Amino acid sequence: MNHSDNLKKGEKGAWISIFAYIILAVSKIIVATIGNSDALRADGLNNATDVIASVAVLIGLKISRKPPDEDHHYGHFRAETIASLFAAFIMMLVGIQVIIDTFKSVWNQNFVQPDMLTAWTALAAAFIMLLVYVYNLRLSKAVASSALHAAAQDNRSDALVSIGAFIGIVGAQFGLFWLDPIAGLVVGFIICKTAWEIFKDATHTLTDGFDEKQIEKIRSSVEKVPGVKKLYDIKGRVHGNQAFIDITILVDPRLNVEESHAITERIEKQLYKKYHITHAQIHIEPYQTLDN
Numbered sequence: 054m055n056h057s058d059n060l061k062k063g064e065k066g067a068w069i070s071i072f073a074y075i076i077l078a079v080s081k082i083i084v085a086t087i088g089n090s091d092a093l094r095a096d097g098l099n100n101a102t103d104v105i106a107s108v109a110v111l112i113g114l115k116i117s118r119k120p121p122d123e124d125h126h127y128g129h130f131r132a133e134t135i136a137s138l139f140a141a142f143i144m145m146l147v148g149i150q151v152i153i154d155t156f157k158s159v160w161n162q163n164f165v166q167p168d169m170l171t172a173w174t175a176l177a178a179a180f181i182m183l184l185v186y187v188y189n190l191r192l193s194k195a196v197a198s199s200a201l202h203a204a205a206q207d208n209r210s211d212a213l214v215s216i217g218a219f220i221g222i223v224g225a226q227f228g229l230f231w232l233d234p235i236a237g238l239v240v241g242f243i244i245c246k247t248a249w250e251i252f253k254d255a256t257h258t259l260t261d262g263f264d265e266k267q268i269e270k271i272r273s274s275v276e277k278v279p280g281v282k283k284l285y286d287i288k289g290r291v292h293g294n295q296a297f298i299d300i301t302i303l304v305d306p307r308l309n310v311e312e313s314h315a316i317t318e319r320i321e322k323q324l325y326k327k328y329h330i331t332h333a334q335i336h337i338e339p340y341q342t343l344d345n
Contacts, residue, residue: 063198066189067111070204073185074104074211077178088168092218092237093175095154099147099214100178106143106207110136110200117200130292134258137203141252144207148244151214155237172222179215182208199258203251210244263289263296267328271298274323280304280316282340298324298333306339313337 081097084090113136119129186208193201217240224232268289276284286301300320304313317335324330 063192063196063201064111064114066192066198066201067107067114067204069185070107070189070208071104071111073181074100074107077181078104081174081178084171084174085167088171088174090167090171090218090222091158092221093167093171095151095237096175096178096214096218099151100211102143102147103207103211106140107204109139109143110204112136113139113200114198127292127297130295131259133198133200134255134291136200137251138255138259140200140203140207141248141255144210144244144248144251148210148241148248151237151241151244155234155241158237159231159234166225167222169222169226172219172226175215175219175222179212179219182212182215186212199254203255206247206251210247213243214240216240258291261290263291271324271328271330274327275300275302275320278316278319278323280308280312280319285338295332296328296330298330299336300333301336301338303338303340306341 078097078100081093081100085092085094085097113133116129116132119125121127121129186205189201189205189208192198193205217236221232221234221236224230224236268287271289272284272287275281275287281302282305283303284300285303286299288299290297302316302320304316308316317337320335321333324333
């Protein structure tokens with residue numbers, strides 16, 4: 054299965070997130086209105102904004118599947134990373150809003166005792182989102198999708214928001230009104246932390262960053278390939294979840310074209326077998342010319 058097929062399969066996870074968020078957002082807002090819970094109402098609005106992030110991920114996955122064209126010679130894989138970046142912005146805004154609302158609630162001493170129906174609704178929603186999180190996390194690893202991985206982290210954050218709402222509502226039943234804002238504050242920081250991690254990974258990819266440890270592992274593997282006298286240079290960048298590697302090797306200058314090409318084929322097979330790298334540009338230079 055190629056990367057395009059993987060992305061198509063990954064769209065299922067985005068659709069599941071969208072449907073889950075729509076159902077939960079409507080349910081939470083209705084129950085919150087009936088049961089008088091600000092925490093559950095905020096949680097429902099949070100899910101409503103997550104629909105936008107999930108749609109962005111879906112669009113990113115669809116664009117990434119487009120084949121190379123006249124002005125996108127390497128394909129559209131980075132649209133997936135841009136979708137991750139957009140999802141991170143949405144999550145950060147939601148996290149900051151949760152923190153601000155928590156402080157406002159404490160400042161205004163807006164303490165209420167909501168109906169327990171709202172607590173059970175929040176707990177059920179948390180359970181549903183944890184199931185969606187596990188599904189999307191496994192699917193993101195199976196299809197190698199950074200955007201779907203970001204969506205999975207968003208699913209987990211939303212489950213934590215619902216758990217926080219549940220704790221706050223239950224605490225209010227026992228007169229512990231301070232528990233609601235404290236839980237909201239912790240959840241808000243968790244959302245922001247998750248958003249920052251997704252943002253950091255996405256920007257690292259978009260600025261052609263590459264894992265240094267991975268490069269060293271690849272370097273070590275290539276240097277052991279028969280016929281490679283020396284690895285002169287190696288660079289890497291990522292498009293979506295596809296690694297693009299540029300390598301310059303030094304070989305015996307007495308080799309003919311066919312013999313030199315056989316070395317590059319051995320390197321390509323090694324890269325695919327050990328690291329599943331399918332895009333490698335391998336340049337050959339005579340060993341004595343550059344080494345002396």
